[in-house]
Amino acid sequence: METLLTVRELRKTYRRGGGVFSQGTEGARFTAVDGVSFSVSRGETFAVVGESGCGKTTLARMLLRLIEPDGGEIRFEGRDLLTLRGEELRSQRRQMQMVFQDPFASLNPRMRVGEIVAEPLTIHEPGLSATERLARTTTILGRVGLDKDAMPRYPHEFSGGQRQRIGIARALILQPKLIVADEPVSALDVSVGAQVLLLLQELQREFALTYVFISHSLPVVAQVATHIAVMRAGQFLEVGRAEQVLHQPKNNYTRELLAAVPELLRV
Amino acid sequence: MSGLLEVCGLTVELPTASGWVRPVNDVSLSIAAGESLGLVGESGSGKTMLSLALMGLLPPGTRVSGEASLATEASMKQLTALSAREWRNVRGGEIAMVFQEPMTSLNPVMRIGAQIEETIRAHQPKLSAKEVKRKAVDSLRRAAVPEPEVRAEQFPHQLSGGLRQRAMIAMALAAGPRLLIADEPTTALDVTVQKQILDLLDGLRRELQVGLLFITHDLGVVAQVAERVAVMYAGRIIEEGPARNVLERPLHPYTQGLLRASPTLKRGMLTPISGAVPQLTALPPGCAFEPRCELRRDECTLAVPGFRIVGSDHAARCILV
Numbered sequence: 082m083e084t085l086l087t088v089r090e091l092r093k094t095y096r097r098g099g100g101v102f103s104q105g106t107e108g109a110r111f112t113a114v115d116g117v118s119f120s121v122s123r124g125e126t127f128a129v130v131g132e133s134g135c136g137k138t139t140l141a142r143m144l145l146r147l148i149e150p151d152g153g154e155i156r157f158e159g160r161d162l163l164t165l166r167g168e169e170l171r172s173q174r175r176q177m178q179m180v181f182q183d184p185f186a187s188l189n190p191r192m193r194v195g196e197i198v199a200e201p202l203t204i205h206e207p208g209l210s211a212t213e214r215l216a217r218t219t220t221i222l223g224r225v226g227l228d229k230d231a232m233p234r235y236p237h238e239f240s241g242g243q244r245q246r247i248g249i250a251r252a253l254i255l256q257p258k259l260i261v262a263d264e265p266v267s268a269l270d271v272s273v274g275a276q277v278l279l280l281l282q283e284l285q286r287e288f289a290l291t292y293v294f295i296s297h298s299l300p301v302v303a304q305v306a307t308h309i310a311v312m313r314a315g316q317f318l319e320v321g322r323a324e325q326v327l328h329q330p331k332n333n334y335t336r337e338l339l340a341a342v343p344e345l346l347r348v
Numbered sequence: 349m350s351g352l353l354e355v356c357g358l359t360v361e362l363p364t365a366s367g368w369v370r371p372v373n374d375v376s377l378s379i380a381a382g383e384s385l386g387l388v389g390e391s392g393s394g395k396t397m398l399s400l401a402l403m404g405l406l407p408p409g410t411r412v413s414g415e416a417s418l419a420t421e422a423s424m425k426q427l428t429a430l431s432a433r434e435w436r437n438v439r440g441g442e443i444a445m446v447f448q449e450p451m452t453s454l455n456p457v458m459r460i461g462a463q464i465e466e467t468i469r470a471h472q473p474k475l476s477a478k479e480v481k482r483k484a485v486d487s488l489r490r491a492a493v494p495e496p497e498v499r500a501e502q503f504p505h506q507l508s509g510g511l512r513q514r515a516m517i518a519m520a521l522a523a524g525p526r527l528l529i530a531d532e533p534t535t536a537l538d539v540t541v542q543k544q545i546l547d548l549l550d551g552l553r554r555e556l557q558v559g560l561l562f563i564t565h566d567l568g569v570v571a572q573v574a575e576r577v578a579v580m581y582a583g584r585i586i587e588e589g590p591a592r593n594v595l596e597r598p599l600h601p602y603t604q605g606l607l608r609a610s611p612t613l614k615r616g617m618l619t620p621i622s623g624a625v626p627q628l629t630a631l632p633p634g635c636a637f638e639p640r641c642e643l644r645r646d647e648c649t650l651a652v653p654g655f656r657i658v659g660s661d662h663a664a665r666c667i668l669v
Contacts, residue, residue, distance in 0.1 A: 132538035133509075240624050241391075270390040271565060275609035275620035297538065300568075300611035304618050327613055341543040343568030345595060345612055 082122035085291050086144070086259060091117045091153035093139050113139040115315030116153070121308075123258075126285070126292040128306035128323070130299055130338070136315040141263045141295045145177055146170070157259070175205045178252035182264035184244030188236040195232030198222060198250045205255055217254060224287075225250045225280060242273035246280070253284065263295045278304055299342055303327055311335045351378035352559040353402070353527055357414035358428070360394075360401050369628035371397040373583035374414070381526065382557035384550070386574025386591065388564060388606070392625050394583040395563045399529045402427060402561070403445050404435040418442060418527065441471040444520035448532040450512035454504040461485065461500025464519045471523040484522065491518035492548055510541035514548065521552065527559045534569060546572045567610050571595055579603050582626055582636035584652075589662030599656075599664035602637045635666070643668055 097111040113136040121127040131137045142148040144155060146162060155162040157173060165173055178201075181187035188197055199218045202209055209217075219229045225246040236244055245265060252260055265281065266274035282305060284290060296302050302309060302323075309326040311319045311334065319332040330336050360372035371394040379385045389395040400406050402416060404427065416427040420442055430438060447453045455463055464484040468475065475483070488496035491514045504512055513533060520528060530549060534542040550573055553560045562573050570577055570591065577594040579587040579602065587600040598604045605621040623640040632638055634649040641648065647667055656669040 132540065242624060270625070271567070271606060272390060272609045272621035273624065275611070275618050276622075278611070278618060279620055298611070299539075300613055303613045303615050304611050323615075337540060339613070341539045342613060343539075343542070343546070343566065343572050345568050345571055345607065345610060 082124065084120050085123045085158060086293070087120040087154075087156040088144070089118045089154040089156075091140065091143060091155065092151050093136075093143060093148065094151050112315050114143065114150075117312075117315070117317055118153075119310060119317065119320060121259075121291055121293060123291055124285070124289060125307045126294050126305050127308045127310070128294040128296060128302040129310045129312055130296055130302050131312035132297060132338075135312045137295045137297075137312050138263055140312070141179070141261050141293065144261050144293060145174065145179055147179070171205070175201070175255045176257050177259040177261065178255065178257040180245075180248055180252050180260060180262040180265045183268050184241055184248055185236075185268070187248055188244060190236055193233055193235060194222075194227075194239075194247055197236070197247060198232075198254055201251060201255050221250045221254045224284070225253070240273070241269050242276060245269060245277050249277075249280070249284070253288065256288065257290075259291045259293065261293045261295070264297065265294075266301060267296065267298065274301075281305065299327070299338060311338065352381045352383075352419050353377075353379040353416070353561075354419075355402075355414070355416045358398070358401065358416050359413045360397055360406060361411040361413075362407075363409055364629060366629045368411070370583050371628060372401060375580075375583075375585055377578055377585065377588070379527065379559040379561060381559055382553060384553055384560040384562055384573055384575050386562045386564065386570035386577045387580060388567060388570050388577060389580035390565055390606075390625055392582075392628070393580040395580050396531055398580070399445065399531050399561065399563055402527075402529060403443060404430060404439060420526065437471070440467055440520075440525065441523050442525055443527045443529065444523070444525040445529040445531065446513070446516050446520050446533045448535050450509065450516045450536075451504060453516060454512060456504055459501055459503060460488070460507070460515050464488070464500070464515075464522050467519055467522045484518075487518040487522040488515065490521065490552070491515070492544075493518060508541075509537050510544060513537060513541075513545055517545075517548065517552070521556065521558070524556075525558060527561065528553070529561045529563070531563045532565070533562075535564070535566070542569070543572075549573060567595065567607060568612075579606070582631060583628065584636065584665065586637065586666070587664040588655075589658075593659070593662045597662075599658060599662065599669045600637075600666050601641045601643050601668070603664070605640075605642075 091114055093114040094110050094112045097109045129137045139148055143150045195218055199214050202214050227246055266277050294305055306323040309323050310317045313334055319326060319335050355375060355377045358372060358375045359370055361368045361370050375398060387395050412428050417424045418427055461484050464487055465480050468480050468483050485496045485500055488499055493499050493514045534545050564570055574591045577591045578585045581602050587594060587603050598607060608619040609621055611618060621640055626636055634651055635653050638644050638648040653665045653667050655663040655665055657663045
C-alpha cells in the first residue's frame with residue numbers, strides 16, 4: 082500500500098516550571114514526545130494508545146502543526162510538512178483534519194451548526210457560490226446522520242453524540258485524506274460511542290480515509306485499528322499490526338495495559 | 349428484611365420549565381453489610397441523583413417520596429425524614445461518598461492529613477488531638493497510601509491522581525461508615541491505576557464489612573467490583589440481579605444492547621443502540637426504552653412494565669421476560 086504519512090524522530094520539549102510561582106526550577110525541560118517515528122499507508126487506521134501524560138495528544142497536534150515540533154520530520158504524500166509556509170501550508174492542511182475529544186468545547190457555541198460545518202469551505206474554497214456551499218453542507222450533514230433541520234440550530238441544542246457528528250461533518254467537508262481523531266468517543270456514553278465508532282468506520286470505507294486514532298482505551302482501539310503504537314513517556318514502546326499487539330504483545334508495558342483492562346465477564 | 353440499606357419506591361422530583369420531572373422514579377434496592385451493588389447507567393439515567401438522595405445532598409426545591417432506611421447500631425434511620433442536623437451525623441459517620449474527580453473534592457489549600465482529621469473530629473469529638481492524628485494516618489495506611497505519615501503532611505496537588513483517590517477513600521472511611529457510595533471513582537484514572545483502586549475498594553469492603561454502592565457507566569468495571577448489579581434507564585431500575593446473571597444472561601433488551609455496545613479487546617463485536625436516551629420531560633407513555641428497542645411490540649407503549657422475576661433473584665422490567 083502507498084504511504085501517506087511518514088514521521089521521523091519527531092520531538093517536542095516543554096519548559097517545566099519557570100512560572101511566577103516556581104522556585105529555582107527555571108530551565109528544567111520536559112520531553113513530551115521523544116523521537117517518535119512511524120508511517121501510515123492509505124486506508125489504514127494507525128492508533129496511538131497510552132495513559133495520560135504519555136505525549137499522545139502533543140503528537141496528534143504536531144501532525145497537523147497545531148503544535149510546532151522541536152525536531153524531526155513529517156512527510157505527507159512525500160512533502161516535508163515542516164518546511165511549508167503560508168499558502169502552501171494552508172492548502173496542505175485541508176488534506177488533514179482533526180476530530181476532537183470534547184464535542185462540548187470544540188464547537189463555537191455562538192455559531193449555528195450550518196455555519197460551523199460550512200466554515201472550512203468559506204476559508205478554503207472562497208469562490209464557491211452560496212448554493213453550492215449549502216448543497217455540500219447538507220450532503221455531509223446527511224452523511225453523518227444529521228438532518229438539514231440541524232443547520233439553523235446552535236450546538237447546545239444537541240446531545241454529545243450529535244455534537245461529535247457535527248465535528249466529524251466539519252472535518253470531512255473539505256474531503257481530506259487524513260483524519261487525526263483525538264479520543265473521539267471517550268466523552269460519550271457507551272451506546273452513543275459505539276454509534277460514532279461505527280460511523281467513523283463507514284466514512285473511512287466510503288471516502289477512502291486514513292486515520293490516526295489517539296486513545297487511552299485498548300478496547301476502543303481494538304475496534305478500529307489496523308496498526309497500534311503503545312506510547313509511554315514520549316516514546317513508542319511497541320508498534321505493530323493490531324492483532325499482533327493485542328494478542329501477542331512483545332513489550333511488558335503493553336502486557337500490563339492489556340491485563341488492566343476490566344474484562345466484561347469475570348470467568 | 350435484614351439489609352443495611354433498604355430503598356423502597358424512592359422517587360425524586362425536580363421542577364423544570366416544563367413541569368416536574370423524575371430523575372429517580374420508583375427505585376427500590378437493598379444492600380447488606382459487606383455487600384457490593386453495582387449501579388449501571390448512562391448519563392441522564394438518574395444514578396447520580398439517586399446517590400445524592402441517599403447522601404441528603406439533593407438540591408433545594410426537589411421533592412422526595414418513598415422510603416430509604418439505613419440500619420445503624422441503635423435503630424433504623426429513615427433517610428428521607430432526617431433533619432439537617434441529623435444528616436450531619438449520618439453523612440460521613442454512617443454513609444460516606446467517594447466522587448469521580450478527587451482533585452475537585454479535596455480542599456486544595458489544606459494538608460491531606462488535616463482534611464481527614466476534620467472528618468474524624470466531626471464524628472468523634474471526644475478524641476484527643478493525638479488520637480485523631482493517629483487515626484488519620486491509620487486510615488491512609490488502610491487505603492494503601494505509601495508513607496502515610498509523609499503524605500498526611502502534603503497538599504492534594506503534590507499527589508498523583510491515583511494517590512488522591514486513595515486519600516479520598518481514606519477520608520470517606522475514616523469515621524467508620526456502614527455504607528460507602530462510590531460515584532464513578534475510577535473514571536478519571538488511567539487503566540492501570542483504576543485496577544489498583546478497584547482492588548482496594550473490594551478489599552476494604554470485605555475487611556470492614558461496609559456496604560458498597562458502586563455507580564458507573566462501565567460494565568467492565570462493574571464486573572470487577574459488584575456482587576449484584578442494578579441497571580438504570582431514564583430514572584428507573586430496569587434490571588437487577590446477581591452480577592454474573594445480569595452480565596452473562598441479561599434479560600432486558602437495554603442491558604443486552606449496552607453489553608453489545610461496550611468495546612472489548614475482541615474486534616467486530618460492537619453493535620450500537622440506535623437513538624438516544626429520552627428527555628425526562630418527554631418520556632414515552634410505556635417502557636422508556638421502547639422507542640430504541642429492536643424487540644418492541646405494541647403492548648410496550650401501553651404501560652410502564654412491572655418487574656418480572658427469573659429464577660430466585662434476577663428481575664427485569666420487560667414484558668418479554
